[in-house]
Amino acid sequence: xxxxxxxxxxxxxxxxxDASLAPSGHQAIEWARRNSPVLDGFVRNKVNxxxxxxxxxxxxxxxxxxxxxxxxxxxxxGATVVAAGSNPWSTRDNVAAALVDRGIEVHSTRGxxxxxxxxxxxxVADSNPDYIIDDGGELTIRMARDKPDLYAQLxxxxxxxxxxxxxxxxxxxxGRLPMPVVAANDAALKHMFxxxxxxxxxxxxxxxxxxxxxxxGKRLVVVGYGWVGRGIxxxxxxxxxxxTAVEVDPVRALEAHSDGHEVADLLTALSTADMAITATGGxxxxxxxxxxxxxxxxxxxxxxxxxxxxxxxxxxxxxxxVDQVRPGVTRYRLGSKPVYVLSEGxxxxxxxxxxxxxxxxxxxxxxxxxxxxxxATNNLAPGIHQFPAELDRAIATAKLAxxxxxxxHLTEDQTDTLSEILDADTFHSWxxxxxxx
Amino acid sequence: xxxxxxxxxxxxxxxxxxxxxxxDFMPALAAAxxxxxxxxxxxxxxxGVALTLEPKTACLVEAIASLGADVAVLGSSNSTRPAVAAAxxxxxxxxxxxxxxxxxxxxxxxxxxxxxxxxxxxxxxxxNVRRIHDQRRDALxxxxxxxxxxxxxxxxxxxxxxxxxxxxPCLAVNDARTKLLFDNVYGTGQSVVxxxxxxxxxxxxGKVVVVVGYGKVGRGIxxxxxxxxxxxTVTEIDPVEALAAHHDGLGVAPxxxxxxxxxxxxxxxxxxxxxxxxxxxxxxxxAIVAVGGAGPPEFDPTMLGTLTEPLIWGDTxxxxxxxxxxxxxxxxxxxxxxxxxNTSAGEGNPIEVMDLSLALQMRAIDYLAANDLPVxxxxxxxxVDDQVASSQLAAAGLAIDTPSAAQIEAARTW
Numbered sequence: 001x002x003x004x005x006x007x008x009x010x011x012x013x014x015x016x017x018d019a020s021l022a023p024s025g026h027q028a029i030e031w032a033r034r035n036s037p038v039l040d041g042f043v044r045n046k047v048n049x050x051x052x053x054x055x056x057x058x059x060x061x062x063x064x065x066x067x068x069x070x071x072x073x074x075x076x077x078g079a080t081v082v083a084a085g086s087n088p089w090s091t092r093d094n095v096a097a098a099l100v101d102r103g104i105e106v107h108s109t110r111g112x113x114x115x116x117x118x119x120x121x122x123x124v125a126d127s128n129p130d131y132i133i134d135d136g137g138e139l140t141i142r143m144a145r146d147k148p149d150l151y152a153q154l155x156x157x158x159x160x161x162x163x164x165x166x167x168x169x170x171x172x173x174x175g176r177l178p179m180p181v182v183a184a185n186d187a188a189l190k191h192m193f194x195x196x197x198x199x200x201x202x203x204x205x206x207x208x209x210x211x212x213x214x215x216x217g218k219r220l221v222v223v224g225y226g227w228v229g230r231g232i233x234x235x236x237x238x239x240x241x242x243x244t245a246v247e248v249d250p251v252r253a254l255e256a257h258s259d260g261h262e263v264a265d266l267l268t269a270l271s272t273a274d275m276a277i278t279a280t281g282g283x284x285x286x287x288x289x290x291x292x293x294x295x296x297x298x299x300x301x302x303x304x305x306x307x308x309x310x311x312x313x314x315x316x317x318x319x320x321x322v323d324q325v326r327p328g329v330t331r332y333r334l335g336s337k338p339v340y341v342l343s344e345g346x347x348x349x350x351x352x353x354x355x356x357x358x359x360x361x362x363x364x365x366x367x368x369x370x371x372x373x374x375x376a377t378n379n380l381a382p383g384i385h386q387f388p389a390e391l392d393r394a395i396a397t398a399k400l401a402x403x404x405x406x407x408x409h410l411t412e413d414q415t416d417t418l419s420e421i422l423d424a425d426t427f428h429s430w431x432x433x434x435x436x437x
Numbered sequence: 438x439x440x441x442x443x444x445x446x447x448x449x450x451x452x453x454x455x456x457x458x459x460x461d462f463m464p465a466l467a468a469a470x471x472x473x474x475x476x477x478x479x480x481x482x483x484x485g486v487a488l489t490l491e492p493k494t495a496c497l498v499e500a501i502a503s504l505g506a507d508v509a510v511l512g513s514s515n516s517t518r519p520a521v522a523a524a525x526x527x528x529x530x531x532x533x534x535x536x537x538x539x540x541x542x543x544x545x546x547x548x549x550x551x552x553x554x555x556x557x558x559x560x561x562x563x564x565n566v567r568r569i570h571d572q573r574r575d576a577l578x579x580x581x582x583x584x585x586x587x588x589x590x591x592x593x594x595x596x597x598x599x600x601x602x603x604x605x606p607c608l609a610v611n612d613a614r615t616k617l618l619f620d621n622v623y624g625t626g627q628s629v630v631x632x633x634x635x636x637x638x639x640x641x642x643g644k645v646v647v648v649v650g651y652g653k654v655g656r657g658i659x660x661x662x663x664x665x666x667x668x669x670t671v672t673e674i675d676p677v678e679a680l681a682a683h684h685d686g687l688g689v690a691p692x693x694x695x696x697x698x699x700x701x702x703x704x705x706x707x708x709x710x711x712x713x714x715x716x717x718x719x720x721x722x723x724a725i726v727a728v729g730g731a732g733p734p735e736f737d738p739t740m741l742g743t744l745t746e747p748l749i750w751g752d753t754x755x756x757x758x759x760x761x762x763x764x765x766x767x768x769x770x771x772x773x774x775x776x777x778x779n780t781s782a783g784e785g786n787p788i789e790v791m792d793l794s795l796a797l798q799m800r801a802i803d804y805l806a807a808n809d810l811p812v813x814x815x816x817x818x819x820x821v822d823d824q825v826a827s828s829q830l831a832a833a834g835l836a837i838d839t840p841s842a843a844q845i846e847a848a849r850t851w
Contacts, residue, residue, distance in 0.1 A: 031755055034723060035639060197642050201665060205634050208627065212492070213462060214787030216623040217833070238664025239627060297461055325454045338461070357640030403643065 013127070014100045015120060017093035017109040025098025028065035029072065036069060036362035042398035043366045044073050047373045053078030055376055058129035060121065060139040061160060061368075062090040062350060063108050066361035068099050070133070073369060075104055082127045084108045086135035088117040090350055122146060130155045131375055133368050136305075137164040137171075144176055156375030157181045158368055162191070162281065163305045169384050180380035182371040187387035189363045189395045191227055198360035199349060200231020203277060203303040204239065206353030210328040210342050211299060213275075216240030221273040223266065224280035225252040228303055232277055233261055244269040267293050275299040277348075278309035287311035291318060294339050301342040303349060312345040328352040366395045452492075452524030456499070459492040462788040464832035465796035465825050470500040472824070473799055478806040480505035483579075485555030487511040487565050488586060489780045490534045491518045493791040495525050497559075497798060502530055509553035511546065511565070514538040515773070516780040554579045557802040562731065563590035570597070570604060582805030583607040584798055588621070588652070589707040589731035594814050606810035608801045613817045615826045616794050617653055624790030625779060626657020629703060629729035630665065632783030636757045636772050637725060642666030647699040649692060650706035650730065651678040658705055658729050659687055670695045693719055701725045703778075709734040715742030718763045726761070727772040729779065736775040757782035789829070796825045 033040050057074050061067045063085035075081045083099060085091040085108040096106045105127065107120035121139050125147045134140050134157055143151040156179055159165050165183045172181075185191055208215060220241040222233045233243045233256065245256035246266045257263045270276055270286070271293040278285040281304045288311065294300075302309040316322060319332040328351075331338050343352035356364075370391050374380075400407065460467075473479060484501050488494040490512025502508045512522060512534025519536050526532045531553060533546040551565065551573045558580060560566050566583045569576045583605055585591050591611050597603040610616055634641060646667040648659045659669045659682070670688035672695050673679035679689050688695070692712075696702060696719045704712050707730040717726070717738060728736050738748045738761055751760030754770065762768045773781035785791070800821045830837065840848070 027752070027754055031638075197640065197666070201634070201640055201642070205631055208631050208787070209635055209783070212459070212784045212788050214623065214789040215627055217789075235665055239661055240623065323454070325458045327451075329458065331458075354635065354638040357634070358638055359640045359642075 013107075013123065014105050015107045015109065015123070016096040016100055019097050019100060021094035022097040022101040025065075025068070025092070025094035025096070026101070028092070028095055029068045029098055032065040032069040032358050032361075033072075035358040036066070036365070037402035038362050038366045038395055038398045039070065039073055039369060041402065042394065043369045044076065047073065047077040047369055049377075050078065051373060051377045054080070055131060056080045056082065056127060056129045057372060058124050058127065058132045058134075058139060059083045060086050060124065061133060061135040062086055062355060063096060063106070064090065064092040064355060065095050066355070066358055066365065068095045070365040070369060071099060071104055072102060074372065075102065081105070082107075082124050082129060084120045084124045084139070085117070086138050087350075088112045088114055089346070090355075118142070125150055128153065131372050132157045133160070133372055134158065134164060135160040137167040140164075140181075141167060141171070144171060152178055154179045156372070156380065158184045158371035158375065160190075160364070160368065161185050161305065162195075165384070172383055177384075178382050180375060180382055180385055182375060182380075182385050182387055184364075184367045184371045184387055187367040187371075188389075188392045190367045190387075194356060194360050194364045195227035196231035196234075198231075198356035198364075199228045199279075199303055200233075200235045202349035202353055202356050203228075203232050203301070204235045206349045207275065207277065207299070207301050207342060210326065210348070210352045211340070212326075213299070218242070218274045219244070219272055221246060221266075221269045221276040222261075223276060223278045223285045223309075224282075224304065225249075225256045226279065226281065228281075229279035230255075230259075232279060232303060233259070237261065244273070266290060270294055270298070273298050275301070277301045277303050279303045280309055281305050283308040284311045284314075285309040288314045288318065291315060291334060291339065294337070296337045297340070299340045299342065300345075301348040301352075302345050303347065305347070307344075307346045310341060310345040312341060315339075315341065363395060363399065366398075367391075370395070447519035447523040449520065449523045449527055452495075452518065452520030452522070453527075455492040455518075455521060456495045456524055459788045460496045463493070463496055463792040463795070465792045465828040466496060466500060466799060468828035469796035469799040469825060470503070473803040474504055476803060476807065478803055479557075481507070482806065483507045483509075483554060483556045484802060485509050485511070485550060485553055485558045485565070487550065488559060488561050489513065489516045489785050490522055490525075490532070491516070491780075491785055492521055493785070493788055493795060495521050497795040498525060498530055499528060500799060501802070502528065507553075509550055509555065510534065511550040514543050515776050516785070548573070551576045556581045557805055558583045559586065559798050559802065560584070560590060561586040563593045566605070566607070567593060567597075570602065577604055580605050582802070582810065584610045584801035584805065586794070586798070587611050587707075587731070588617075588654075591814065592707075598812075598814050603812055603814070606805065606812055607814045608805060608810075609814050609816055610794070610797050610801045613797050613822045613825075615822045616797050620786060620790050620794045621653035622657035622660075624657070624786035624794075625654045625705075625729060626659075626661040627790075628779035628783055628786045629654075629658050629705075629727065629777075630661040632778040632781075633701065633703070633725065633727050633772060634665075636755065636778070636782045637770075638755075639725075640666070644668070644700040645670070645698050646701045646703065647672060647692075647695045648687075648729075649702065649704040649711050650708075651675075651682045652705065652707065654707065654729055655705035656685075658703055659685070662701075662703075663687070667701075670699075692716060696720050696724075699724055701727065703727045703729045704735050705729045706735060707731045710737050710740055712736040713740040713742045714738050714744045714748050714763075717748060717761060717769055718744055718766055720767060720769050722767040722769075724767075724769045725758075725772065726769050726775070727778040728775050729777065732777045733775055736771075738771075738775070793825060793829060796828065797821070800825065 057079045082105045091108040091110045171177045218241040225245045244262040247253035321333045325331045484506045509531040517534040517536045533550040591609045644667040646662045651671045671682035672692040746764045749762045772778045
């Protein structure tokens with residue numbers, strides 16, 4: 001317990017930093033609500049059909065204002081929500097306090113040790129949740145290992161990230177997934193928007209805010225051209241950077257080339273880089289053999305899932321000196337050559353910035369809320385399930401409607417059906433008959 | 438009189454590191470300082486620097502001090518970085534800047550700065566040169582020249598000159614191509630858009646953004662916002678600039694019409710009263726207002742226009758975001774109280790852009806010292822502009838061509 005004052009009645013089990021921070025937390029959550037029209041409208045109405053009443057939902061996602069708003073929507077629908085952070089460093093203490101103030105059980109403090117964080121997750125497990133909204137499978141995997149009885153009672157899991165879906169599929173392969181899992185990450189409204197636009201914008205934003213450097217004219221290397229790499233490259237290019245993409249996959253490399261970026265192997269690309277951002281989802285993308293070719297004053301940052309895409313331990317080994325020169329900017333001197341690493345190689349948009357824009361998380365968390373509701377209202381078999389396409393479409397429709405945007409629809413004579421071709425006496429050549437051209 | 442922040446002493450080491458980090462990305466300033474050092478003209482001179490007080494301007498201040506000049510610095514209450522001010526004080530520079538100082542205290546600081554009796558003044562917005570002409574004429578005889586940083590400062594200087602009121606030679610550093618085409622376009626464009634995103638945690642994708650004014654700053658803001666996925670509409674009073682916005686693929690409309698659909702309204706006019714209370718009343722509920730031009734009164738919510746009731750300031754809903762309500766109507770969110778978003782809610786323009794502007798300032802005060810310029814508003818000569826641009830190109834490892842004899846001849850022929 002870190003100076004935790006007596007928690008308010010009704011939430012005796014919470015562990016937060018400071019309950020008096022609640023007012024600013026409420027304000028932060030209200031800002032998220034105001035900019036989350038889908039979650040606050042269409043999704044709120046849909047989950048409010050009574051099916052969530054009395055259900056216990058564990059929310060284990062980076063615990064800041066946007067996540068907190070998701071928790072309140074579920075709580076407003078009658079669920080009992082228990083929340084913890086998916087990372088020891090990303091929790092906002094004021095937001096945690098505001099949730100407790102609303103009667104939601106929270107186990108999280110910012111900058112807690114790994115042991116405390118693990119203990120928090122187990123306390124969430126002890127609350128005996130029916131459903132988990134998970135990030136990286138952090139809670140699900142721990143329950144499988146440490147709380148087998150409670151794990152067996154889980155009714156469903158909705159998973160937020162690519163990494164988590166892979167982990168849970170592996171659990172399934174091992175025959176240790178007794179409940180249905182919805183791969184919320186794989187929803188179109190999640191990965192196409194969150195990973196590309198959300199990470200793209202917020203990464204560029206964090207790099208510039210941390211360094212106060214200029215994007216126009218920068219030679220930027222983007223390592224990995226998946227959804228995240230595409231987003232970063234597109235925004236940096238739009239702001240005037242010269243982007244070089246590095247890939248191991250020829251199709252993605254060709255895509256980067258077709259998008260107007262340079263494509264090169266990593267050593268060649270890094271040798272003229274002003275900045276390099278990793279977005280591979282793997283580890284040690286930039287490591288010992290690469291540091292040697294970097295020009296002086298190169299800036300390195302990571303936008304991929306793991307904290308080890310930039311091999312900071314190897315850099316520390318090689319460096320003659322290590323200094324924090326600005327908040328979130330560490331300078332490593334390799335001989336006389338300084339290179340900089342942002343946020344010590346952790347996810348730069350979360351560790352060094354505000355995380356994703358609110359509107360992006362409105363979409364992602366709408367997927368999560370509906371995914372949880374889908375689990376609660378359907379008797380799904382154990383195993384990994386896709387997020388239903390009609391719910392993807394419903395979220396997109398609600399978002400467009402909130403912007404006052406209308407869609408077109410096809411009329412019957414605009415549909416090209418195979419049966420028409422098969423049943424026709426002669427093959428109809430469009431445009432060759434009639435005088436209406 | 439110098440000042441110090443007594444409460445919560447800022448971390449001098451943090452300020453020092455930030456200044457040194459910036460210096461590493463300012464090759465043009467380093468080159469300009471070497472040129473000026475070789476000339477030796479600023480040794481022992483009193484120089485006043487009135488710029489946003491943060492790491493980049495601190496680099497300029499330290500570079501001038503390194504020439505043997507006696508430097509005083511003035512920073513504003515809403516943009517001064519206390520840690521940077523503390524680091525500068527430690528080097529012996531006279532610093533007149535306190536973050537969050539009251540209007541009365543700010544006036545005292547300004548007078549203390551003018552009491553330094555600068556011979557050469559780097560001014561921003563012509564605030565000090567105007568004050569010296571108006572209320573502090575005692576500082577006029579010792580003032581040998583002024584280098585002005587911004588569009589909105591050059592304008593009043595030219596107005597003063599035209600009215601026969603200007604009494605010192607001034608250099609319109611702002612009008613140098615290496616300033617105007619970079620600082621105003623790329624620097625302010627990036628920093629204003631990023632400051633809005635950092636303050637709000639919102640996305641730019643799909644936003645309807647209205648940019649008021651399509652000068653250099655408006656162009657930069659519009660281009661950055663569009664690059665990040667916004668749909669941009671420009672409002673203008675100049676038909677040529679409006680036609681340029683149209684050719685750039687942007688919407689063009691009168692302000693009152695454009696405002697109705699705007700998610701974000703950014704002023705970039707550099708002119709007072711460009712956005713006032715009745716404009717606010719025409720906006721959507723929840724729209725965001727930011728100033729990218731010259732600060733108050735560019736956005737003046739106290740000027741009612743067609744409204745009869747004043748607007749009401751509400752809560753600070755996030756750091757740097759204030760609610761502003763129309764009685765019985767909509768609420769908008771104002772970034773940094775209507776001060777320049779990039780310097781008040783962010784760290785100002787990027788380092789490499791300020792490298793150019795501040796290198797020009799360094800050359801400008803030397804040029805004032807080297808030449809007995811008549812009273813009036815002057816431009817920096819082209820060769821100074823070219824040298825500053827060349828120094829940053831060289832640092833980036835970029836080379837350019839020189840015209841052949843035939844080309845030179847062809848360019849002269851008629």
